[in-house]
Amino acid sequence: MEEKKILEILLSVIDSNKSLDGWADLATLGAPLSRKGLNYKALGYLKLKDLIEVFENEIELKKDKDSFRVPILYARKKANGNKVGTIIKRKQKVKKVTTLMEWAWMGDFSKVVTDLKNMALKERWYYKQQNPSIPYPILSKYLIYTFFRLLKEKNKIKTNQDYAAFNTGLVNNLYEPIYALFEKNRNEGRQEWYFCGFCISGVGNLGKKLVSQFNPLPERAHYFSDPSELIYDSNAQEPQLNWNHIILDNVKRLPIDFLEENKPSNFLLKDITNMSTMILPIC
Incomplete structure (x- = not known):
């Protein structure tokens, strides 16, 4: 999905679901984004907030200061010069890049992954x-996470002008x-890089471009x-599995x-990462 189309859908859904303010x-x-064919996870974003932050010039976010439980995030179409509430800004040129989506515009991430799957040695992904x-x-x-690891290693991600x-x-x-x-x-105002595609060195236009540049x-x-570290010491005792620790x-x-597919049928998964901890007084 093209960047322009994603922004159009976001603005349309925000406008349709906005309150009086x-x-x-x-x-x-x-749900309304999904009905319009926009799945932010399929684009490679773990949270909707992460996708919206890409469009910081068009959409602004604020956090509800009065919420004492789960923090509530709000979004609206950005008005030039109008900054209301606690605005969460994405300072892309200053912020340290830690994810692939912050580093490069990937487009339809689901298609990107499918292209890689079709090119790579067969695996059950x-x-x-x-x-x-x-x-x-x-x-x-x-x-x-491969990209995240490469960021940690020196000169593993090659760049030029x-x-x-x-x-x-x-x-x-092969x-x-x-x-x-x-x-x-x-x-x-967007990510520094734009994804071209996957390639084999010297093969096709992208492969030839790769070897000419790096x-x-x-x-x-x-x-x-x-x-x-990869070899188990056979002189050691037989390893014992501690399932409680592992799982x-x-x-x-x-x-x-994996958890969604293997949880009990009556078990409800909840995201507790943004829940605040309440300390109760001891009577």
Whole structure:
């Protein structure tokens, strides 16, 4: 989905769901956005707020100061020079980039992931059942967190004046590395880079552009420095599984899609990340 179309849908839904003061509660926008074909998670954003912040020049956000429980976020179409409430601004040129979506405009992220899946060596990139809106959740998270890891490593993401690239860590059926190529974003006020596509070095227009711009080519991410960490010491005792520690103590590490598919039928998952803790007095 094109950036212009996404903005049109956002503004339309905000306008249709706004209160008398012009602000729309973000909690009420998810369903109408879906009905108009806009799924922010399919675009690669974990929260609707993250997508809206991309359009800081057109939409403003504010946080309800009077909420003592779950913080409430509101959005409205931005009026030039009119700043009301506690406005949450996205200072893109100052803020340290930590995610792929902050770094580059990816367009339809679901299509991006599907293109990568079709190019890469065959894998099962979804859980028990495939969700049409997010068909390959494992690959989506892999791409997002691979970029995050590359940010932590020195010179793994290659950039020059006009182009940028990184190694996805995946290979095609000939075991050739797959790279992601970007060009400078010409839309002022947006992410610095614009996604061009995935490529194999020297193959096709993007592959030829990659090798003409970067030598050496980007290296893949590394997650360990000592190979012995990958080998179990056979002289040690037989390992014992602690299921309570693996599952209960570390449930936050499990993908939300996995939890949704495997939770009991009468169990309701809730996002508690924004809930405030209330301390009750001791009588």
